[in-house]
Amino acid sequence: MIDNHYILWILADPRKGENKRMIEVSNLNKTYENGYEALKNVNFSVEKGELVCLLGPSGCGKSTLLNIISGLLDATSGDVKFEGKSVLDVAPENRDIGFVFQNYALFPHMTAEENVMFPLTVGKNKKSKAEAREIAQKYMELTHITDIAKKKPGQLSGGQQQRVAIARALVQQPKVLLMDEPLSNLDARLRLQIREEIRALVKEVGITTIFVTHDQEEALSIGDRIILLNNGVVQQADKGQNLYLDPANQFVANFIGNPVIDLFDVQFDGNQFNNEHFNLLAERLADNKLKQKLPAGDYVIGIRPENLQPSTAEMADFTIKVDDIELIGRERILKFYFGDMQYRSLVDIEDQIGAGNEINLRFDMKKAFIFNKDGERVY
Numbered sequence: 001m002i003d004n005h006y007i008l009w010i011l012a013d014p015r016k017g018e019n020k021r022m023i024e025v026s027n028l029n030k031t032y033e034n035g036y037e038a039l040k041n042v043n044f045s046v047e048k049g050e051l052v053c054l055l056g057p058s059g060c061g062k063s064t065l066l067n068i069i070s071g072l073l074d075a076t077s078g079d080v081k082f083e084g085k086s087v088l089d090v091a092p093e094n095r096d097i098g099f100v101f102q103n104y105a106l107f108p109h110m111t112a113e114e115n116v117m118f119p120l121t122v123g124k125n126k127k128s129k130a131e132a133r134e135i136a137q138k139y140m141e142l143t144h145i146t147d148i149a150k151k152k153p154g155q156l157s158g159g160q161q162q163r164v165a166i167a168r169a170l171v172q173q174p175k176v177l178l179m180d181e182p183l184s185n186l187d188a189r190l191r192l193q194i195r196e197e198i199r200a201l202v203k204e205v206g207i208t209t210i211f212v213t214h215d216q217e218e219a220l221s222i223g224d225r226i227i228l229l230n231n232g233v234v235q236q237a238d239k240g241q242n243l244y245l246d247p248a249n250q251f252v253a254n255f256i257g258n259p260v261i262d263l264f265d266v267q268f269d270g271n272q273f274n275n276e277h278f279n280l281l282a283e284r285l286a287d288n289k290l291k292q293k294l295p296a297g298d299y300v301i302g303i304r305p306e307n308l309q310p311s312t313a314e315m316a317d318f319t320i321k322v323d324d325i326e327l328i329g330r331e332r333i334l335k336f337y338f339g340d341m342q343y344r345s346l347v348d349i350e351d352q353i354g355a356g357n358e359i360n361l362r363f364d365m366k367k368a369f370i371f372n373k374d375g376e377r378v379y
Protein backbone atom coordinates (compact mmCIF):
# COMPACT_ATOMS: atom_id res chain seq x y z
CA MET A 1 0.00 0.00 0.00
CA ILE A 2 1.23 3.54 -0.78
CA ASP A 3 1.52 5.55 2.40
CA ASN A 4 0.06 9.05 2.65
CA HIS A 5 3.45 10.68 3.08
CA TYR A 6 4.45 9.43 -0.34
CA ILE A 7 1.30 10.89 -1.93
CA LEU A 8 1.88 14.21 -0.18
CA TRP A 9 5.48 14.21 -1.37
CA ILE A 10 4.37 13.70 -4.98
CA LEU A 11 1.79 16.47 -4.70
CA ALA A 12 4.40 18.84 -3.27
CA ASP A 13 7.06 17.94 -5.83
CA PRO A 14 8.27 21.26 -7.28
CA ARG A 15 9.29 19.50 -10.52
CA LYS A 16 5.68 18.56 -11.25
CA GLY A 17 5.04 21.71 -13.34
CA GLU A 18 8.23 21.23 -15.35
CA ASN A 19 7.00 17.91 -16.70
CA LYS A 20 4.12 19.68 -18.37
CA ARG A 21 6.32 22.41 -19.78
CA MET A 22 7.65 21.84 -23.29
CA ILE A 23 9.24 25.21 -24.14
CA GLU A 24 10.60 27.81 -21.78
CA VAL A 25 12.00 31.10 -23.03
CA SER A 26 13.74 33.13 -20.33
CA ASN A 27 15.28 36.61 -20.28
CA LEU A 28 15.79 36.43 -24.02
CA ASN A 29 17.43 39.37 -25.77
CA LYS A 30 18.43 39.85 -29.39
CA THR A 31 20.45 42.81 -30.60
CA TYR A 32 21.29 42.71 -34.30
CA GLU A 33 24.77 43.71 -35.51
CA ASN A 34 23.60 47.21 -36.39
CA GLY A 35 22.64 47.69 -32.73
CA TYR A 36 18.87 47.22 -33.24
CA GLU A 37 17.25 45.59 -30.19
CA ALA A 38 14.70 43.23 -31.74
CA LEU A 39 13.85 41.33 -28.51
CA LYS A 40 13.96 42.75 -24.99
CA ASN A 41 13.87 40.43 -21.99
CA VAL A 42 11.29 38.03 -23.43
CA ASN A 43 9.88 35.44 -21.00
CA PHE A 44 7.17 32.84 -21.58
CA SER A 45 6.57 29.12 -21.53
CA VAL A 46 4.48 26.72 -23.59
CA GLU A 47 2.96 23.58 -22.13
CA LYS A 48 3.04 20.20 -23.82
CA GLY A 49 0.30 19.97 -26.44
CA GLU A 50 -0.50 23.68 -26.21
CA LEU A 51 -1.09 25.80 -29.32
CA VAL A 52 0.30 29.27 -28.69
CA CYS A 53 0.04 32.16 -31.14
CA LEU A 54 2.81 34.72 -31.39
CA LEU A 55 0.97 37.85 -32.41
CA GLY A 56 2.07 41.39 -33.11
CA PRO A 57 2.42 44.08 -35.76
CA SER A 58 4.98 43.88 -38.54
CA GLY A 59 8.51 44.27 -37.20
CA CYS A 60 7.67 43.47 -33.56
CA GLY A 61 10.13 40.54 -33.47
CA LYS A 62 7.96 37.47 -34.15
CA SER A 63 10.25 35.93 -36.76
CA THR A 64 13.35 36.79 -34.74
CA LEU A 65 11.88 34.92 -31.76
CA LEU A 66 10.80 31.93 -33.84
CA ASN A 67 14.21 31.73 -35.50
CA ILE A 68 15.96 31.72 -32.13
CA ILE A 69 13.67 28.94 -30.87
CA SER A 70 14.39 26.90 -34.00
CA GLY A 71 18.12 27.58 -33.85
CA LEU A 72 18.39 29.43 -37.16
CA LEU A 73 19.47 32.55 -35.25
CA ASP A 74 21.58 33.03 -32.10
CA ALA A 75 20.26 34.92 -29.09
CA THR A 76 22.35 37.76 -27.64
CA SER A 77 21.51 36.60 -24.11
CA GLY A 78 18.94 34.50 -22.25
CA ASP A 79 17.91 30.89 -22.67
CA VAL A 80 15.56 28.58 -24.56
CA LYS A 81 14.78 25.24 -22.92
CA PHE A 82 12.91 22.23 -24.26
CA GLU A 83 11.63 19.94 -21.49
CA GLY A 84 13.84 21.70 -18.97
CA LYS A 85 17.10 21.46 -20.97
CA SER A 86 18.77 24.36 -22.76
CA VAL A 87 18.82 23.90 -26.54
CA LEU A 88 20.99 26.91 -27.36
CA ASP A 89 23.97 24.64 -28.10
CA VAL A 90 21.85 22.13 -30.05
CA ALA A 91 21.99 22.43 -33.86
CA PRO A 92 18.64 23.23 -35.53
CA GLU A 93 18.38 19.78 -37.12
CA ASN A 94 18.76 18.13 -33.71
CA ARG A 95 16.15 20.20 -31.88
CA ASP A 96 13.27 17.93 -32.88
CA ILE A 97 11.29 20.68 -34.57
CA GLY A 98 8.93 20.70 -37.54
CA PHE A 99 8.81 23.99 -39.42
CA VAL A 100 6.06 25.31 -41.70
CA PHE A 101 6.77 28.46 -43.68
CA GLN A 102 4.58 31.06 -45.34
CA ASN A 103 5.87 30.13 -48.81
CA TYR A 104 5.45 26.33 -48.32
CA ALA A 105 9.12 25.63 -49.32
CA LEU A 106 8.29 22.35 -51.11
CA PHE A 107 10.68 20.62 -53.51
CA PRO A 108 9.19 21.41 -56.94
CA HIS A 109 10.58 18.32 -58.70
CA MET A 110 9.07 15.88 -56.17
CA THR A 111 5.46 14.71 -55.92
CA ALA A 112 3.39 15.60 -52.85
CA GLU A 113 4.02 12.14 -51.44
CA GLU A 114 7.77 12.33 -52.07
CA ASN A 115 7.84 15.72 -50.37
CA VAL A 116 6.07 14.31 -47.32
CA MET A 117 8.35 11.26 -47.23
CA PHE A 118 11.52 13.28 -47.71
CA PRO A 119 12.44 13.85 -44.01
CA LEU A 120 12.23 10.06 -43.50
CA THR A 121 14.68 9.33 -46.33
CA VAL A 122 17.64 11.33 -44.97
CA GLY A 123 19.55 11.96 -41.72
CA LYS A 124 18.83 10.56 -38.29
CA ASN A 125 15.15 9.83 -39.01
CA LYS A 126 15.94 7.68 -42.06
CA LYS A 127 13.54 4.76 -42.47
CA SER A 128 13.16 1.99 -45.04
CA LYS A 129 11.21 3.10 -48.09
CA ALA A 130 8.19 0.95 -47.16
CA GLU A 131 8.13 2.30 -43.62
CA ALA A 132 8.57 5.91 -44.82
CA ARG A 133 5.66 5.44 -47.20
CA GLU A 134 3.45 4.00 -44.48
CA ILE A 135 4.14 6.86 -42.06
CA ALA A 136 3.72 9.43 -44.84
CA GLN A 137 0.38 7.84 -45.71
CA LYS A 138 -0.86 8.37 -42.15
CA TYR A 139 -0.01 12.09 -42.17
CA MET A 140 -1.36 12.54 -45.69
CA GLU A 141 -4.67 11.12 -44.50
CA LEU A 142 -4.66 13.46 -41.50
CA THR A 143 -4.05 16.47 -43.77
CA HIS A 144 -6.51 15.26 -46.46
CA ILE A 145 -4.02 15.06 -49.33
CA THR A 146 -4.06 11.38 -50.32
CA ASP A 147 -5.89 12.16 -53.56
CA ILE A 148 -3.14 14.54 -54.70
CA ALA A 149 -0.23 12.28 -53.65
CA LYS A 150 1.16 11.89 -57.18
CA LYS A 151 0.96 15.56 -58.16
CA LYS A 152 3.87 17.98 -58.10
CA PRO A 153 3.67 21.32 -56.22
CA GLY A 154 3.25 23.25 -59.48
CA GLN A 155 -0.04 21.40 -60.06
CA LEU A 156 -1.42 22.17 -56.58
CA SER A 157 -3.36 25.11 -55.15
CA GLY A 158 -1.87 27.17 -52.32
CA GLY A 159 -4.04 25.42 -49.76
CA GLN A 160 -3.02 21.98 -51.02
CA GLN A 161 0.65 22.96 -51.01
CA GLN A 162 0.39 24.14 -47.42
CA ARG A 163 -1.27 20.86 -46.40
CA VAL A 164 1.65 19.00 -47.99
CA ALA A 165 4.11 21.22 -46.10
CA ILE A 166 2.28 20.55 -42.81
CA ALA A 167 2.30 16.78 -43.42
CA ARG A 168 6.03 16.99 -44.21
CA ALA A 169 6.68 18.87 -40.96
CA LEU A 170 4.75 16.32 -38.89
CA VAL A 171 6.04 13.15 -40.50
CA GLN A 172 9.21 13.17 -38.36
CA GLN A 173 6.95 13.26 -35.31
CA PRO A 174 8.78 16.27 -33.86
CA LYS A 175 8.22 17.49 -30.31
CA VAL A 176 7.57 21.04 -31.45
CA LEU A 177 5.84 22.50 -34.49
CA LEU A 178 6.71 26.07 -35.51
CA MET A 179 4.47 27.76 -38.06
CA ASP A 180 5.52 31.15 -39.48
CA GLU A 181 2.48 32.94 -41.00
CA PRO A 182 1.43 29.69 -42.72
CA LEU A 183 -1.83 31.11 -44.08
CA SER A 184 -0.61 34.46 -45.43
CA ASN A 185 -0.53 33.40 -49.06
CA LEU A 186 -4.06 31.96 -49.08
CA ASP A 187 -7.30 33.72 -49.96
CA ALA A 188 -9.68 34.72 -47.17
CA ARG A 189 -12.06 31.76 -47.38
CA LEU A 190 -9.27 29.19 -47.51
CA ARG A 191 -7.52 30.87 -44.58
CA LEU A 192 -10.61 30.26 -42.45
CA GLN A 193 -10.88 26.66 -43.52
CA ILE A 194 -7.21 25.75 -43.16
CA ARG A 195 -6.85 27.44 -39.79
CA GLU A 196 -9.64 25.25 -38.44
CA GLU A 197 -7.98 22.21 -39.98
CA ILE A 198 -4.63 23.16 -38.43
CA ARG A 199 -6.14 23.51 -34.97
CA ALA A 200 -7.97 20.19 -35.24
CA LEU A 201 -4.85 18.48 -36.57
CA VAL A 202 -2.35 19.69 -33.97
CA LYS A 203 -4.83 18.82 -31.21
CA GLU A 204 -5.33 15.34 -32.64
CA VAL A 205 -1.58 14.77 -32.94
CA GLY A 206 -1.06 16.46 -29.54
CA ILE A 207 1.98 18.41 -30.71
CA THR A 208 3.20 21.57 -28.96
CA THR A 209 2.81 24.36 -31.51
CA ILE A 210 3.88 27.97 -31.90
CA PHE A 211 1.93 29.71 -34.64
CA VAL A 212 3.10 33.15 -35.79
CA THR A 213 0.60 35.61 -37.19
CA HIS A 214 -0.01 39.35 -37.40
CA ASP A 215 -3.77 38.73 -37.73
CA GLN A 216 -5.55 39.07 -34.36
CA GLU A 217 -8.67 37.29 -35.54
CA GLU A 218 -6.60 34.29 -36.63
CA ALA A 219 -4.78 34.24 -33.29
CA LEU A 220 -8.02 34.56 -31.31
CA SER A 221 -9.65 31.72 -33.19
CA ILE A 222 -6.78 29.25 -33.29
CA GLY A 223 -4.68 29.78 -30.15
CA ASP A 224 -5.10 28.25 -26.71
CA ARG A 225 -3.12 31.28 -25.64
CA ILE A 226 -1.71 34.38 -27.31
CA ILE A 227 1.64 36.01 -26.72
CA LEU A 228 1.30 39.58 -27.93
CA LEU A 229 4.58 41.31 -28.81
CA ASN A 230 5.29 44.93 -29.59
CA ASN A 231 8.72 46.44 -30.22
CA GLY A 232 10.37 43.24 -29.02
CA VAL A 233 8.57 43.31 -25.65
CA VAL A 234 5.87 40.84 -24.52
CA GLN A 235 2.79 42.95 -23.82
CA GLN A 236 0.55 40.15 -22.52
CA ALA A 237 0.60 36.34 -22.63
CA ASP A 238 -2.90 35.11 -21.96
CA LYS A 239 -6.07 33.51 -23.30
CA GLY A 240 -7.52 35.49 -26.19
CA GLN A 241 -10.66 36.45 -24.27
CA ASN A 242 -8.53 37.90 -21.46
CA LEU A 243 -6.63 40.07 -23.93
CA TYR A 244 -10.00 41.43 -25.01
CA LEU A 245 -11.77 41.71 -21.65
CA ASP A 246 -8.80 42.42 -19.41
CA PRO A 247 -6.04 44.03 -21.50
CA ALA A 248 -2.76 44.67 -19.68
CA ASN A 249 -2.18 48.08 -21.27
CA GLN A 250 -3.34 50.53 -23.93
CA PHE A 251 -1.40 48.79 -26.71
CA VAL A 252 -3.18 45.46 -26.05
CA ALA A 253 -6.60 47.14 -25.78
CA ASN A 254 -6.02 48.92 -29.07
CA PHE A 255 -4.50 45.96 -30.94
CA ILE A 256 -7.15 43.40 -29.97
CA GLY A 257 -10.78 43.90 -30.98
CA ASN A 258 -12.72 44.45 -34.16
CA PRO A 259 -14.20 47.06 -34.40
CA VAL A 260 -11.29 48.70 -32.67
CA ILE A 261 -11.70 50.17 -29.16
CA ASP A 262 -12.63 53.87 -28.77
CA LEU A 263 -9.92 55.87 -26.99
CA PHE A 264 -10.70 59.34 -25.61
CA ASP A 265 -8.17 61.78 -24.14
CA VAL A 266 -9.47 63.15 -20.83
CA GLN A 267 -8.30 65.30 -17.92
CA PHE A 268 -9.16 64.05 -14.44
CA ASP A 269 -9.80 66.77 -11.83
CA GLY A 270 -10.14 64.39 -8.89
CA ASN A 271 -13.91 64.21 -9.32
CA GLN A 272 -14.69 63.86 -13.02
CA PHE A 273 -13.02 62.95 -16.31
CA ASN A 274 -13.42 65.86 -18.69
CA ASN A 275 -12.87 66.76 -22.29
CA GLU A 276 -14.60 69.18 -24.64
CA HIS A 277 -17.37 66.67 -25.44
CA PHE A 278 -18.29 65.13 -22.07
CA ASN A 279 -17.76 64.99 -18.30
CA LEU A 280 -17.86 61.62 -16.56
CA LEU A 281 -18.18 61.34 -12.80
CA ALA A 282 -15.53 59.12 -11.22
CA GLU A 283 -18.20 57.66 -8.94
CA ARG A 284 -19.47 55.70 -11.96
CA LEU A 285 -16.31 53.56 -11.89
CA ALA A 286 -16.37 50.11 -10.27
CA ASP A 287 -14.17 50.52 -7.18
CA ASN A 288 -12.80 46.99 -7.36
CA LYS A 289 -11.42 47.61 -10.87
CA LEU A 290 -9.28 50.56 -9.78
CA LYS A 291 -5.67 49.41 -9.69
CA GLN A 292 -4.55 52.50 -7.78
CA LYS A 293 -5.91 55.77 -6.42
CA LEU A 294 -5.91 58.13 -9.37
CA PRO A 295 -4.13 61.46 -9.00
CA ALA A 296 -5.52 64.35 -11.05
CA GLY A 297 -3.97 64.56 -14.52
CA ASP A 298 -4.16 63.36 -18.11
CA TYR A 299 -5.57 59.92 -18.91
CA VAL A 300 -7.06 57.96 -21.80
CA ILE A 301 -10.47 56.29 -21.42
CA GLY A 302 -10.90 53.17 -23.54
CA ILE A 303 -14.37 51.80 -24.24
CA ARG A 304 -15.29 48.89 -26.49
CA PRO A 305 -17.89 50.04 -29.07
CA GLU A 306 -20.45 47.59 -27.61
CA ASN A 307 -20.17 49.42 -24.28
CA LEU A 308 -20.90 52.85 -25.76
CA GLN A 309 -24.63 52.56 -26.33
CA PRO A 310 -27.56 54.75 -27.45
CA SER A 311 -29.43 56.15 -24.44
CA THR A 312 -32.23 58.51 -23.44
CA ALA A 313 -31.44 62.25 -23.39
CA GLU A 314 -31.47 62.28 -19.55
CA MET A 315 -28.92 59.47 -19.27
CA ALA A 316 -26.71 60.62 -22.18
CA ASP A 317 -23.04 61.48 -21.80
CA PHE A 318 -23.02 63.22 -25.18
CA THR A 319 -24.87 63.59 -28.47
CA ILE A 320 -23.37 62.75 -31.84
CA LYS A 321 -24.31 62.82 -35.49
CA VAL A 322 -23.82 59.42 -37.13
CA ASP A 323 -21.38 59.88 -40.00
CA ASP A 324 -21.59 56.40 -41.49
CA ILE A 325 -22.83 52.92 -40.67
CA GLU A 326 -21.33 49.52 -41.43
CA LEU A 327 -23.26 46.27 -41.22
CA ILE A 328 -21.35 43.31 -39.81
CA GLY A 329 -23.47 40.20 -39.47
CA ARG A 330 -25.90 40.62 -36.54
CA GLU A 331 -24.62 44.09 -35.68
CA ARG A 332 -24.19 47.54 -37.09
CA ILE A 333 -21.30 49.89 -36.39
CA LEU A 334 -22.27 53.53 -36.00
CA LYS A 335 -19.32 55.75 -36.86
CA PHE A 336 -18.93 59.33 -35.71
CA TYR A 337 -16.23 61.99 -35.51
CA PHE A 338 -14.85 64.29 -32.85
CA GLY A 339 -12.60 66.57 -34.91
CA ASP A 340 -10.78 64.27 -37.31
CA MET A 341 -10.82 61.28 -34.93
CA GLN A 342 -13.31 58.55 -35.77
CA TYR A 343 -15.16 56.63 -33.01
CA ARG A 344 -17.60 53.75 -33.05
CA SER A 345 -20.68 52.45 -31.26
CA LEU A 346 -21.80 48.87 -31.92
CA VAL A 347 -25.56 48.29 -31.91
CA ASP A 348 -27.95 45.53 -32.91
CA ILE A 349 -28.77 45.32 -36.61
CA GLU A 350 -32.45 45.84 -35.70
CA ASP A 351 -31.69 49.33 -34.32
CA GLN A 352 -32.86 51.47 -37.22
CA ILE A 353 -30.21 54.16 -36.87
CA GLY A 354 -28.70 55.49 -40.08
CA ALA A 355 -26.13 57.98 -41.34
CA GLY A 356 -27.10 61.57 -40.53
CA ASN A 357 -29.15 60.65 -37.41
CA GLU A 358 -28.44 62.49 -34.16
CA ILE A 359 -28.24 60.12 -31.20
CA ASN A 360 -27.38 60.20 -27.51
CA LEU A 361 -24.66 57.89 -26.27
CA ARG A 362 -23.75 56.67 -22.80
CA PHE A 363 -20.57 55.05 -21.49
CA ASP A 364 -20.89 51.83 -19.52
CA MET A 365 -18.15 52.96 -17.14
CA LYS A 366 -18.05 49.61 -15.32
CA LYS A 367 -16.74 48.11 -18.56
CA ALA A 368 -14.40 50.96 -19.53
CA PHE A 369 -10.62 50.94 -19.17
CA ILE A 370 -8.44 53.86 -18.12
CA PHE A 371 -4.79 54.24 -19.10
CA ASN A 372 -2.21 56.70 -17.78
CA LYS A 373 -0.09 58.75 -20.12
CA ASP A 374 2.47 55.90 -20.35
CA GLY A 375 -0.25 53.56 -21.62
CA GLU A 376 -0.34 51.57 -18.36
CA ARG A 377 -3.76 50.43 -17.30
CA VAL A 378 -4.96 52.02 -14.06
CA TYR A 379 -8.61 50.87 -14.29
Ligand SMILES: Nc1ncnc2c1ncn2[C@@H]1O[C@H](COP(=O)(O)OP(=O)(O)OP(=O)(O)O)[C@@H](O)[C@H]1O
Binds near residue numbers: 038057061
Ligand atom coordinates in the same frame (compact mmCIF):
# COMPACT_ATOMS: atom_id res chain seq x y z
N1 LIG B 1 19.46 41.07 -39.72
C1 LIG B 1 18.89 42.14 -39.18
N2 LIG B 1 19.60 43.24 -38.87
C2 LIG B 1 19.02 44.32 -38.29
N3 LIG B 1 17.70 44.41 -37.98
C3 LIG B 1 16.94 43.35 -38.27
C4 LIG B 1 17.47 42.17 -38.88
N4 LIG B 1 16.45 41.29 -39.05
C5 LIG B 1 15.35 41.90 -38.56
N5 LIG B 1 15.63 43.14 -38.10
C6 LIG B 1 14.70 44.09 -37.48
O1 LIG B 1 14.22 43.53 -36.28
C7 LIG B 1 12.84 43.83 -36.10
C8 LIG B 1 12.05 42.56 -35.91
O2 LIG B 1 12.05 41.83 -37.14
P1 LIG B 1 11.20 40.49 -37.30
O3 LIG B 1 11.42 40.01 -38.69
O4 LIG B 1 11.51 39.56 -36.19
O5 LIG B 1 9.73 41.06 -37.13
P2 LIG B 1 8.32 40.36 -37.43
O6 LIG B 1 7.47 40.67 -36.26
O7 LIG B 1 8.53 38.94 -37.78
O8 LIG B 1 7.84 41.19 -38.68
P3 LIG B 1 6.98 40.71 -39.96
O9 LIG B 1 5.62 40.37 -39.46
O10 LIG B 1 6.99 41.93 -40.83
O11 LIG B 1 7.71 39.55 -40.57
C9 LIG B 1 12.41 44.64 -37.32
O12 LIG B 1 12.44 46.00 -36.98
C10 LIG B 1 13.46 44.31 -38.35
O13 LIG B 1 13.67 45.41 -39.23
